Each structure stands twice: as structure tokens, then as C-alpha cells.
Amino acid sequence: MSLPRSPLAPEAFPDLPEIAGVRFAAVEAGIKYQGRYDVMLAVLEPGSTMAGVFTRSATRSANVLDCQEKIGADSEQGAAIIVNSGNSNAFTGRAGEGSVAAICEAVAAATDLPAARVFTSSTGVIGERLPHDRITSKVAALVEGLKTDSIEAAAQAIMTTDTFAKGASATVMVDGTPVKIAGIAKGSGMIAPDMATMLVYIFTDANIARADLQAMVSDVTNRTFNNITVDSDTSTSDTLLMGATGASGVDVTGDQDFADAVHQVFLDLAHQVVRDGEGASKFVTVTVEGAASDADARTHALAIANSPLVKTAVAGEDPNWGRVVMAIGKSGAAADRDLLSIRFGDVLVAEKGWVAESYREEDGTAHMKNPEITITVDIGLGQGRATVWTCDLTHAYISINADYRS
Amino acid sequence: MSLPRSPLAPEAFPDLPEIAGVRFAAVEAGIKYQGRYDVMLAVLEPGSTMAGVFTRSATRSANVLDCQEKIGADSEQGAAIIVNSGNSNAFTGRAGEGSVAAICEAVAAATDLPAARVFTSSTGVIGERLPHDRITSKVAALVEGLKTDSIEAAAQAIMTTDTFAKGASATVMVDGTPVKIAGIAKGSGMIAPDMATMLVYIFTDANIARADLQAMVSDVTNRTFNNITVDSDTSTSDTLLMGATGASGVDVTGDQDFADAVHQVFLDLAHQVVRDGEGASKFVTVTVEGAASDADARTHALAIANSPLVKTAVAGEDPNWGRVVMAIGKSGAAADRDLLSIRFGDVLVAEKGWVAESYREEDGTAHMKNPEITITVDIGLGQGRATVWTCDLTHAYISINADYRS
Numbered sequence: 035m036s037l038p039r040s041p042l043a044p045e046a047f048p049d050l051p052e053i054a055g056v057r058f059a060a061v062e063a064g065i066k067y068q069g070r071y072d073v074m075l076a077v078l079e080p081g082s083t084m085a086g087v088f089t090r091s092a093t094r095s096a097n098v099l100d101c102q103e104k105i106g107a108d109s110e111q112g113a114a115i116i117v118n119s120g121n122s123n124a125f126t127g128r129a130g131e132g133s134v135a136a137i138c139e140a141v142a143a144a145t146d147l148p149a150a151r152v153f154t155s156s157t158g159v160i161g162e163r164l165p166h167d168r169i170t171s172k173v174a175a176l177v178e179g180l181k182t183d184s185i186e187a188a189a190q191a192i193m194t195t196d197t198f199a200k201g202a203s204a205t206v207m208v209d210g211t212p213v214k215i216a217g218i219a220k221g222s223g224m225i226a227p228d229m230a231t232m233l234v235y236i237f238t239d240a241n242i243a244r245a246d247l248q249a250m251v252s253d254v255t256n257r258t259f260n261n262i263t264v265d266s267d268t269s270t271s272d273t274l275l276m277g278a279t280g281a282s283g284v285d286v287t288g289d290q291d292f293a294d295a296v297h298q299v300f301l302d303l304a305h306q307v308v309r310d311g312e313g314a315s316k317f318v319t320v321t322v323e324g325a326a327s328d329a330d331a332r333t334h335a336l337a338i339a340n341s342p343l344v345k346t347a348v349a350g351e352d353p354n355w356g357r358v359v360m361a362i363g364k365s366g367a368a369a370d371r372d373l374l375s376i377r378f379g380d381v382l383v384a385e386k387g388w389v390a391e392s393y394r395e396e397d398g399t400a401h402m403k404n405p406e407i408t409i410t411v412d413i414g415l416g417q418g419r420a421t422v423w424t425c426d427l428t429h430a431y432i433s434i435n436a437d438y439r440s
Numbered sequence: 441m442s443l444p445r446s447p448l449a450p451e452a453f454p455d456l457p458e459i460a461g462v463r464f465a466a467v468e469a470g471i472k473y474q475g476r477y478d479v480m481l482a483v484l485e486p487g488s489t490m491a492g493v494f495t496r497s498a499t500r501s502a503n504v505l506d507c508q509e510k511i512g513a514d515s516e517q518g519a520a521i522i523v524n525s526g527n528s529n530a531f532t533g534r535a536g537e538g539s540v541a542a543i544c545e546a547v548a549a550a551t552d553l554p555a556a557r558v559f560t561s562s563t564g565v566i567g568e569r570l571p572h573d574r575i576t577s578k579v580a581a582l583v584e585g586l587k588t589d590s591i592e593a594a595a596q597a598i599m600t601t602d603t604f605a606k607g608a609s610a611t612v613m614v615d616g617t618p619v620k621i622a623g624i625a626k627g628s629g630m631i632a633p634d635m636a637t638m639l640v641y642i643f644t645d646a647n648i649a650r651a652d653l654q655a656m657v658s659d660v661t662n663r664t665f666n667n668i669t670v671d672s673d674t675s676t677s678d679t680l681l682m683g684a685t686g687a688s689g690v691d692v693t694g695d696q697d698f699a700d701a702v703h704q705v706f707l708d709l710a711h712q713v714v715r716d717g718e719g720a721s722k723f724v725t726v727t728v729e730g731a732a733s734d735a736d737a738r739t740h741a742l743a744i745a746n747s748p749l750v751k752t753a754v755a756g757e758d759p760n761w762g763r764v765v766m767a768i769g770k771s772g773a774a775a776d777r778d779l780l781s782i783r784f785g786d787v788l789v790a791e792k793g794w795v796a797e798s799y800r801e802e803d804g805t806a807h808m809k810n811p812e813i814t815i816t817v818d819i820g821l822g823q824g825r826a827t828v829w830t831c832d833l834t835h836a837y838i839s840i841n842a843d844y845r846s
Contacts, residue, residue, distance in 0.1 A: 091766070094777075122762075160763070265749065267770065342841070347842065349838065360499065387531060389568075431752070432755065
């Protein structure tokens with residue numbers, strides 16, 4: 035399968051800064067895909083701290099379960115992250131646990147790390163046994179190839195139905211010293227994260243204790259990856275890992291500029307996942323304000339963003355605000371029909387329970403022709419507010435998911 | 441727009457028995473559609489009891505709000521149901537309430553019923569003012585045309601994106617006397633009922649008190665219409681009304697055979713709505729057993745039935761049980777990956793957390809080629825059980841909903 039690059043893709047992979055204390059490598063292991071990288075390795079120096087957020091799926095993969103067991107431990111011993119694409123090692127029973135153990139042991143032996151500091155992810159088809167020998171046989175080559183400037187190859191190795199590799203970075207001055215953040219992500223379908231999304235790996239040379247890093251990662255994830263959706267389906271493999279090497283020597287504990295920069299990188303990657311949503315032709319920002327609470331606002335926003343009827347209307351460039359009303363009505367969160375107002379872009383479409391007097395259909399239609407659509411709803415009940423991001427639902431989504439097994 | 445008849449449609453509209461005490465009429469009012477019936481009237485004789493179930497949408501239409509106010513009253517005065525297609529009168533503010541009042545008054549005047557016994561439904565586009573004069577000007581003709589054998593015309597009048605008119609009936613012997621039940625329904629998209637679905641009207645000549653009828657209708661709806669889904673979107677207009685004329689003279693209070701017959705009619709109509717799901721090419725029965733509770737089983741079953749990835753796999757005739765595992769995992773209900781088993785038709789696909797040893801892909805594929813697919817999951821935790829019905833997600837759904845406004 036070869037999918038055309040998403041029309042919403044950025045022009046090129048960004049220039050990412052090297053993060054002192056992290057090296058990357060990628061290889062072709064031929065797990066499922068041929069002629070492309072499909073395994074990446076990242077190795078972090080001793081003194082790094084690690085944090086992670088994982089899918090809450092009850093059928094999560096052996097890799098996720100293993101990462102969750104390991105992520106809470108304090109350690110000064112460095113860490114490794116090894117990821118394959120083409121096979122998710124999910125719903126593979128005891129064999130899946132054996133594959134994770136074999137991969138961790140191979141990486142541990144080649145890097146002098148304990149297996150407890152090796153984190154694995156697998157992404158691809160569910161329910162087929164992972165041919166982990168193809169990975170373990172490449173570990174020596176991966177370790178030999180580790181370089182600080184190979185993050186783009188790593189981003190390529192983790193792609194499945196992605197049509198472009200995803201990277202983002204920020205550099206922030208803390209106490210007069212630049213601190214760098216760089217991350218990569220994959221994701222395109224089965225995107226409705228619940229605690230995390232897909233595969234995301236973010237690195238920084240900041241110095242920060244594990245517990246503080248974890249708290250920040252969880253908070254920022256809730257405002258970024260947990261607020262995107264492509265198709266309301268939640269992966270069995272969702273994993274976000276962030277590693278802080280401390281190599282900059284800068285302690286960022288409690289630093290708001292650093293937290294803001296992390297937020298910026300997470301949000302950039304989250305948006306790139308939506309821009310590569312299977313079949314996407316429109317990038318849609320749904321903002322709900324005036325809800326009874328922030329939680330209610332998010333419930334409304336996700337109901338709009340996940341509605342097949344709203345998403346197909348966007349695909350058809352139809353300013354069909356009636357479907358937005360429907361989605362608000364079904365969400366279960368508080369709403370009063372006669373207090374609602376709805377905007378498409380800057381165009382006030384509906385207010386006080388009916389179409390706005392000033393509304394002209396051609397204004398709504400003009401906004402819908404843009405590749406980037408904003409839908410803003412004021413519930414009129416309180417101060418609750420949330421923004422989520424999604425894409426439209428097109429024929430290409432059906433083709434991608436009906437016509438072959440990803 | 442003219443959609444091809446669903447490949448899952450029954451061969452023809454069934455022969456429905458006349459229900460003593462109810463008469464029907466349909467007219468062309470030109471509300472939106474031209475050259476077809478778009479308004480129906482049903483009038484029930486004095487002594488009839490009425491029960492109803494309605495959408496729980498927070499943005500429900502003026503018609504639904506009006507019906508909900510009226511349905512709980514005990515009355516010996518007979519009743520009327522008037523329904524238009526082409527415009528849902530939803531999200532039309534105060535004007536919507538005015539339209540309902542005008543229609544109820546016109547019907548009341550022409551039938552000698554109080555307006556409190558006139559029930560209205562409207563279905564079609566949301567947010568456009570209902571041109572109710574086109575309806576009120578036809579009320580005299582409707583009343584004049586009332587006949588006991590015009591239920592098929594009524595079923596035609598309430599269609600929107602439906603590709604076939606839907607009817608079902610049962611005759612059950614109670615105390616040696618035949619009691620008849622006949623019903624009609626419309627629905628095709630925006631189907632994920634929450635308390636009721638779309639528009640459904642069911643009539644019987646049984647004798648049953650209002651409160652008993654309501655209790656039975658609510659219970660049966662929960663096992664039929666509330667367990668179907670086309671696209672996870674819930675209508676602002678969902679209405680189910682059942683009227684019992686008592687003309688048979690048979691008291692059915694507490695009669696299990698009668699309740700079973702009502703269940704059969706509801707289920708038949710609910711299945712017909714799924715068979716006419718927008719773009720449907722497969723009728724899918726999802727049964728979950730062995731869940732921790734019936735509620736958990738329903739949550740799992742709906743997660744499977746609403747998953748775009750499961751539905752596109754069905755459309756592609758792909759026995760992609762990994763997506764079923766994913767849906768169970770995301771549903772939020774209790775599950776243990778290593779206890780799950782999954783069957784497609786009679787084919788055991790997965791058990792104990794992995795693909796079944798006996799499974800051959802060609803067996804799964806053979807089942808998926810049928811127009812009727814069954815997916816059965818044993819959660820392995822308890823006795824909870826539920827069945828829901830859905831259809832696949834195809835290119836035609838996208839075309840129907842992206843390419844024009846319904």
C-alpha cells in the first residue's frame with residue numbers, strides 16, 4: 035500500500051535540534067514492510083529521567099503493560115526505547131509477553147542497561163505473532179549506528195498508515211541557558227486517545243526529577259493528545275514516553291516557560307497526527323465555551339468532533355450547523371437549545387436556538403471551503419471551555435480501512 | 441435525490457392487518473419533497489390509550505417536547521398523530537413551538553379532539569423554519585381521506601433518506617380472541633437511539649391501561665430500538681408512539697404472549713431501520729455474552745457496533761477481529777484480554793487472548809462475504825449478555841452525507 039501524502043501535511047520534516055544525551059538509530063528489519071525503516075532505537079545516557087502516558091484500553095498490548103510496570107521506577111542508569119512498526123504485538127497472548135522480554139533482553143545485553151530500563155512499543159496489525167527474531171537480530175546494528183542526529187530516521191521507522199513523518203521541537207531559555215525539546219510521533223487512524231495517543235517520543239536535555247516530569251507530561255497530554263480524534267477508535271498500543279537527559283545542566287522544575295515549550299511541542303505533534311488522519315482533507319478545530327464546566331465543554335466538543343454526520347458535512351463543505359446542534363444534544367452534557375450560538379470561522383450561524391438573522395448561507399459555505407475549519411459553540415450556561423482537533427470523514431477513510439488490513 | 445433501494449431491504453411492504461379503531465391518511469403537501477406523500481394522519485377512536493418513548497437529546501425538537509408534555513395524561517377522548525417529512529422543526533426557536541401549536545389546533549378543529557390529544561412529529565432538515573401552512577391547509581383533506589387500510593401510504597409519507605417504507609405486524613391469541621398489532625417506522629441515518637429511535641408508530645386493538653402500555657413500551661424499546669445503531673448519531677426528533685384502541689375487547693394487561701408479539705413487531709421494525717442504514721451493504725448482529733453484567737455487555741456490543749474501523753472492515757469483507765478486540769478495549773466496560781473469545785458466524789476466530797489454533801483465515805473470509813454477519817464475543821467474566829444490530833460503513837454513507845444536505 036502506498037498512500038498519497040496528506041494534503042494537510044507540513045511541507046517537510048522540521049529541522050530538529052540534537053538533544054545532548056540521546057542517540058538514535060533506525061534499521062530495515064522486514065517485519066512487515068519492505069524497503070523502509072521499521073525499527074528504531076533511542077538510548078538515553080545515565081542520569082536521564084523518564085515519564086510516560088499510556089492507553090487505558092482494557093485490551094492493551096504486552097508492550098504497554100511492560101512499559102507501565104517500568105515507568106514509575108526512579109533510576110540513574112539511563113534508558114532505551116525500541117519501537118517497531120508493522121505488527122502491534124497486541125492480543126498475542128503469552129507469546130506477546132515473550133516477545134517483549136526477548137527484545138528487552140537483547141537491547142539490555144547490547145547497551146549494558148538493565149532490562150528494566152528498556153521500553154518497547156509495537157505498532158501495526160493486531161493479533162499476529164510478532165516475529166521478534168527479526169528485531170533482536172538487528173539490535174547489534176542498531177546500537178552500532180546510534181547517532182545524535184538520526185531522529186528523522188527514527189520518526190520514519192515508526193510510521194504505519196502515516197503519510198508523513200512527524201517531528202516538532204522547541205528551545206527555551208531557562209536561567210539564561212537554552213534548554214532543548216524534540217519529539218516524534220506516529221498516528222493516523224484508530225485515534226481517540228484516552229490518556230495518550232499512538233506512539234510519541236519526546237526528549238529534552240533539561241534536568242528534572244522523574245515525579246515532576248511525570249506530573250508535567252500527564253497535565254500537558256490532557257490538553258493536547260487527549261483532545262484529538264480522528265475516528266473515535268482508541269488504540270491498544272497508545273504510548274507516550276518523554277525522557278529528560280539533564281545534559282543541559284539546567285533544572286526546569288516548576289519553570290513555566292519550559293512547561294509552555296513542552297506544551298507547544300506536544301500540541302504541534304498532536305496536530306500533525308490529525309493532519310495525517312486517515313483520508314483527511316480538512317483540519318477542524320472545535321471550541322466549546324460557555325459550558326457548565328470544562329469537562330462538559332470537552333464532552334460537547336468531542337461529540338461534535340466524533341460525529342460522522344458532522345465530519346461528512348465538513349468533507350462536503352456543507353455549513354450544516356443542524357448536525358452540530360444534534361451532536362451537542364446527544365453528548366449528555368448540559369445544554370439549553372435556546373441559549374446556543376454557533377460560529378463557523380467568524381460567521382455567526384445560529385444564536386438563541388435558531389439561525390442567526392445576519393446569517394447568509396454563502397458566508398457559511400465560503401468558510402467551509404478552507405482547508406482549516408473552525409467550529410465555535412457558545413453553550414451560554416457558564417464558563418467551561420475546551421478545544422479539540424479533528425479531521426473530516428471522507429471516501430479515502432473508507433478506502434483505507436475497508437480495502438485492506440492495516 | 442433518489443437513492444437506490446437498500447440491498448438489505450425486504451422484498452416488499454408487508455400485508456398489515458387493519459387495526460379496528462385506527463384510520464390513516466396521507467397527502468402530498470410539498471413541504472420539501474415533490475410528487476410524493478409527505479404528511480400522514482392517524483386518528484384513534486375514543487377509549488384508546490397512548491404511550492410513547494422519546495429522544496433524550498438536549499436539543500430535541502419542539503414536537504418532541506410537546507408530545508412529552510401530553511403523553512402522560514389519561515384520557516378517554518381518542519387521539520391523533522400527524523407527521524410530516526422534509527423538515528424536522530428542530531432548532532427553530534419559538535417559531536417551532538408556534539408551528540406545533542398551529543398544526544395541533546388545525547387537527548383538533550377538524551377531528552373534534554382537544555389539542556392536548558394531538559401528537560405531532562416532524563422529520564427532515566434541522567434548523568429551517570417549518571412552513572406549517574402547507575400542513576394545516578391539507579388537514580381537511582387528510583381527515584376526509586381517513587381509512588382503516590391506508591397504513592402503507594402513512595409509512596411512505598414519513599420517509600426521508602429511507603429507501604423503503606417499513607412496516608411490521610403480529611396477531612396473537614389472547615383468551616381465545618385474536619389481538620392485532622401493526623406498526624410503521626422511518627429511519628436510515630442519525631441512528632443511535634437513546635430512549636427511542638426515529639419515528640415509529642404502532643397500533644393495536646388490545647385493551648390496556650395507559651400506565652401498563654407505557655411500562656411495556658419502555659421495556660420493549662430498551663431491547664429493540666435502543667439496541668440498534670447506524671452511525672452513533674442521535675436524532676433530535678426520535679419519537680415512538682403506540683396506541684391501543686381496545687376495539688378487540690381483549691384485556692392484555694400482563695399477558696406475556698401479547699408482550700412477546702409487541703416485542704416481535706418492535707424488533708422487526710428496528711431491524712428494518714438498520715437494513716435501510718445509510719449506505720448499508722451488510723446487516724450485522726453483535727452479541728456479547730459472558731460480560732460482568734448486561735449493562736457491560738451492551739456497552740461492549742455498542743462499542744463494536746459503532747466503531748468506524750469495525751464497520752469499514754465489515755464493508756471490506758475483512759474478518760479483522762483485531763479491531764473487535766480494540767473496540768472491546770476502548771469501551772470502558774470490564775474485560776480481560778486473556779479471557780476473550782470471538783466468533784464470526786460459527787467460526788471461532790480468537791480465544792484466550794489470541795487467534796484460535798483452529799482458525800483458518802479463509803473460513804473467516806467466507807463468513808464475511810454474507811450479507812448478514814454475526815459477531816459473537818464471550819468476555820469470559822460473568823453472565824451478562826446483550827445483542828445489538830448495526831450495518832457496515834461504506835462509501836455510500838459518505839456520499840449520502842457529504843454530498844447533500846438531508
